[in-house]
Amino acid sequence: MTTESRVLTVGSLRVAVVRKPIKNLHLGVYPPDGRVRVAAPLLVSDAAVRVAVISKLRWIKRQQAAFNGQARESEREMVSGESHYFLGWRYRLDVMETKGPGRIVVRNRRILELHTRSGWGSRQRERLLHQWYREQLRELVPPLIEKWQVALGVEAAGWGIKKMKTRWGSCNAAARRIWLNLELAKKPPQCLEYLVVHELLHLLVRNHDDRFHALMDRHLPRWRLARRTLNAAPLAHETWEY
Incomplete structure (x- = not known):
């Protein structure tokens, strides 16, 4: 094109x-x-x-x-007492030293336990949290992909997760591959589903034209609410550039 x-x-x-x-x-x-x-x-x-x-x-x-005016997360230091988000819920971080491998444990939708090796700095702790976010998305996304490929009558050649500074998702229509932003692990589930539907639809309609919006309305009538929820949620501290 x-x-x-x-x-x-x-x-x-x-x-x-x-x-x-x-x-x-x-x-x-x-x-x-x-x-x-x-x-x-x-x-x-x-x-x-x-x-x-x-x-x-x-x-x-x-x-x-x-x-x-949208809220931004404060700079993350990866220490106990910080607030972190997962699937739209706000959690208090509890950093705990362990002799075993690093891991994340969720407690009662209130606490994220970060089990860290002795001597790990903020970068290593953050890397562990991002790895955990990625693992959670890899479990959540496939059922959504399968559901919406059938509903929309499309088939993606592949999908992936990566950190993106300008978009929540993207679609390479020629390669039939979609990408989802790692930050979506922090947002409510309806936002993740909205992005999956949005990007899969680009396999049918490349532009955000009237047909695209009509298909979104038909298949996901509350998509505008999900988009508003996504765009109103606190953004990561990092500087976004274009």
Whole structure:
């Protein structure tokens, strides 16, 4: 598929413009800090894009203000007493030294016990927690993939989990492979399901056009609520860059 990408400046806004062989112009504002992106038909001029952005300027500012006010997790030091999240629940971290291999134990939806080897620093403890998050997603995702592949009539060649700084998920339609952000382990289960459906749908519809939204409405009527929940949840402390 032919695409052209560039950045336009509209007043104080930097706008990423991607031109594709599509019929309509689509404007979006994205977390975590209100990035503005326009997907436009190939023949739409820069002037037309500027007009579209200016006409939505008030709405863009409201969306950016909402993202700027979104809670951020404080910097993680991986010590006892910190708050950490798993599947939408807030847990208190309890670091415990062990002679055996490092592991994570969940206690009563309140405590995350981090069993760590003597001498491990914050990086090693964080690596253990991320490894545990990854293991949990590897158990949670396959039933969702199987369920929604049947419901949508699609089949992914593969899927994976990785840390992403700009997206909750992505789909390589040509390779028929989807990726899910490791951060989803912290979010409520409905957010994970929403991302699975969203990315699998891109195997049918590459763009976020009217057909895509209609299919989301048909198969997951409450998807907008899941998206709002996801975007309202505290973001990781790390700096997100585009």
